[in-house]
Amino acid sequence: MTGTSGFVYSSLYLKYHFHEQHPFNQKRVLLTKELLEAHQVLSDCDLITPRLATEEELLLFHHPDYIEAVKRAGSGEITEERALEYGIGTEDTPAFFQMHEAASYLVGGTLAAVDAVLNDNYTHALNLGGGLHHGFRSRASGFCIYNDSAVAIKYIREHTNLKVLYVDTDAHHGDGVQSAFYDDPNVCTFSIHETGRYLFPGTGGINERGIKEGHGYTFNLPIDAFTQDESFLTLYETAFKEIAAFFKPDIIVTQNGVDAHCLDPLTHLCGTMHIYEEIPRIAHELAHKYCDGKWIAIGGGGYDMWRVIPRAWGQIWNVMKNNEASYGNLPATWKEKWQDQSPVTLPQLWQDLEDIQPSIPRKNEITEKNYQLLQNLLKYTKPIRHLTNVSTKPK
Numbered sequence: 001m002t003g004t005s006g007f008v009y010s011s012l013y014l015k016y017h018f019h020e021q022h023p024f025n026q027k028r029v030l031l032t033k034e035l036l037e038a039h040q041v042l043s044d045c046d047l048i049t050p051r052l053a054t055e056e057e058l059l060l061f062h063h064p065d066y067i068e069a070v071k072r073a074g075s076g077e078i079t080e081e082r083a084l085e086y087g088i089g090t091e092d093t094p095a096f097f098q099m100h101e102a103a104s105y106l107v108g109g110t111l112a113a114v115d116a117v118l119n120d121n122y123t124h125a126l127n128l129g130g131g132l133h134h135g136f137r138s139r140a141s142g143f144c145i146y147n148d149s150a151v152a153i154k155y156i157r158e159h160t161n162l163k164v165l166y167v168d169t170d171a172h173h174g175d176g177v178q179s180a181f182y183d184d185p186n187v188c189t190f191s192i193h194e195t196g197r198y199l200f201p202g203t204g205g206i207n208e209r210g211i212k213e214g215h216g217y218t219f220n221l222p223i224d225a226f227t228q229d230e231s232f233l234t235l236y237e238t239a240f241k242e243i244a245a246f247f248k249p250d251i252i253v254t255q256n257g258v259d260a261h262c263l264d265p266l267t268h269l270c271g272t273m274h275i276y277e278e279i280p281r282i283a284h285e286l287a288h289k290y291c292d293g294k295w296i297a298i299g300g301g302g303y304d305m306w307r308v309i310p311r312a313w314g315q316i317w318n319v320m321k322n323n324e325a326s327y328g329n330l331p332a333t334w335k336e337k338w339q340d341q342s343p344v345t346l347p348q349l350w351q352d353l354e355d356i357q358p359s360i361p362r363k364n365e366i367t368e369k370n371y372q373l374l375q376n377l378l379k380y381t382k383p384i385r386h387l388t389n390v391s392t393k394p395k
Contacts, residue, residue: 170257
């Protein structure tokens with residue numbers, strides 16, 4: 001499987017910045033880019049320059065009144081009460097200077113990735129500045145102002161007749177994107193995430209399947225808290241392959257939140273770097289099987305900025321560029337540059353050490369519960385095929 005890959009980046013991504021103590025920090029994109037450069041798998045010739053999304057493009061998904069509210073909030077020209085009606089000014093999504101411009105640039109980065117693939121300049125494209133999957137048509141939510149994923153998929157459908165499969169591996173349910181296409185049979189959404197019983201946004205149940213013509217094209221796997229690698233990957237790979245075989249997409253968009261790692265401070269899943277080697281590998285395989293390689297990957301959540309995100313996101317590019325994940329030592333020059341700024345010791349290897357995962361007394365129970373969830377999805381979401389030759393029974 002071969003193909004050319006483009007990496008969307010600009011230092012302007014760092015302007016999407018709520019405040020110094022906010023957990024969402026776009027410096028993580030810079031850390032990833034510099035790790036890949038130091039690893040000598042990313043060079044200037046791979047880079048795609050993002051652009052500012054136009055208001056017309058934002059209107060593909062967002063309401064004009066909401067866009068106007070974002071503009072006014074970013075210039076301090078809106079009352080606190082009015083801003084809160086649009087989800088702006090909360091603890092999660094506070095207003096900041098020129099927030100409309102900063103958010104529009106992230107959307108424009110994902111649109112630049114889409115254009116690169118649709119125009120056949122690249123087979124794959126990666127925009128780690130995107131993935132703001134909680135944004136709704138008229139409301140900011142969960143660190144997300146504009147929903148670049150929803151705008152980009154609307155853009156694809158506006159300009160082509162391609163069927164889009166959206167796959168979301170963020171630990172938080174991709175609620176904003178699901179809502180955008182809940183009645184659309186040409187866009188299939190699949191989200192694997194921690195159950196909303198204890199985690200924001202509290203949605204993404206297995207019984208959320210779409211409405212009207214879109215019924216049957218929404219898939220959710222709300223896995224149990226403290227799920228570890230083997231169970232996560234069994235569900236992800238099995239469901240992804242079955243859904244792709246059912247839907248037969250023309251293009252795949254993956255949202256790559258990396259907050260399912262056991263070091264992430266905002267979630268309760270217990271993955272390691274191993275899942276972030278496999279997540280892009282499987283997406284890459286299925287993009288070539290069904291879509292002539294057409295694959296757009298974007299960022300998302302992830303709140304251990306130093307130890308987890310650069311390595312996890314870096315593996316997406318390693319797979320895009322070289323068809324495989326990287327192993328062994330991280331570049332010494334990268335660690336030397338950033339260690340003084342990091343509040344924690346930077347890792348030595350692309351992989352995690354074996355003792356990084358905590359012992360989970362309920363591991364067998366969690367694995368069994370997740371397995372039953374998968375079986376229920378495969379039976380409940382007709383006309384999806386049942387498994388024949390693949391065993392997903394936990395050991």
